[in-house]
Amino acid sequence: MLLDLFITFLRISLFTIGGGYAMIPLFQRELVDVHGWLTPEQMLDMLAVAEMTPGALSVNLATYAGFHQAGFWGAVSATLGLAAPSILLVFLVVMFLQRWREHPVVQAVLTGIRPMVVALILVASLSIARVALGSWPQYLLLVLAGIASIRYNTHPMLVIAAAGLAGILLF
Numbered sequence: 001m002l003l004d005l006f007i008t009f010l011r012i013s014l015f016t017i018g019g020g021y022a023m024i025p026l027f028q029r030e031l032v033d034v035h036g037w038l039t040p041e042q043m044l045d046m047l048a049v050a051e052m053t054p055g056a057l058s059v060n061l062a063t064y065a066g067f068h069q070a071g072f073w074g075a076v077s078a079t080l081g082l083a084a085p086s087i088l089l090v091f092l093v094v095m096f097l098q099r100w101r102e103h104p105v106v107q108a109v110l111t112g113i114r115p116m117v118v119a120l121i122l123v124a125s126l127s128i129a130r131v132a133l134g135s136w137p138q139y140l141l142l143v144l145a146g147i148a149s150i151r152y153n154t155h156p157m158l159v160i161a162a163a164g165l166a167g168i169l170l171f
Contacts, residue, residue, distance in 0.1 A: 001070045002077040008035065009062050009081030018117035020057030024124030027061055037069050040131045047128060052160060058082060137170045 008030050016023045024047070031038045038046065046068075050060035059079060066078025100106050133139055141163055148154040148162070 002073055004035075005066050005069060005074055005077045006081035009066070009078045010084060012062075013058075013082045013085040016120075017113060018120055020059075020061070021124055022117050022120040023058045023061070025120060025127060027058075027065070028124070028127055031065055037065065042068070044128060044131045137166075141166055141170075 012023055012026045012030060016026055028040075028043060032040055032043050046061060046064050050057050050064060053060050059082060062078040062082040063075045067075035070077070097106070129142075133142060145159050145163055148159050149156070
């Protein structure tokens with residue numbers, strides 16, 4: 001089990017560009033669809049907890065999922081699998097970018113990758129929405145949270161707290 005966790009999160013990390021939010025579709029596919037380690041509802045709960053806790057979303061997701069599957073050592077195994085490629089890649093990229101950052105080909109590659117990251121985040125959002133939104137009050141909370149965040153630039157923690165309070169009152 002520990003090796004399965006390590007390899008699964010290593011693979012997720014190796015094949016994702018764009019950080020934690022871009023990893024969400026791969027987490028969904030691997031943890032829910034492929035391995036069946038989590039239900040869609042557990043995945044959504046895991047995302048909510050990972051988003052609210054300090055630290056990188058992807059590390060929080062890996063740690064939570066690993067712990068869910070195999071306790072403390074599962075958390076360690078999943079987190080190490082997720083972090084290992086990133087640590088190595090960061091060292092290599094820093095060395096490469098120090099020397100070639102202004103090169104037109106490097107700039108073109110980075111410019112081309114940005115829209116793909118946005119698309120991955122959008123896919124993750126739509127996947128999460130299918131599980132999270134099932135009633136009109138939930139849709140209303142989505143709209144109100146969006147307005148508070150975008151129009152009024154409300155701090156995310158206040159939006160989360162308000163949504164939690166609304167959940168207590170409505171559900």
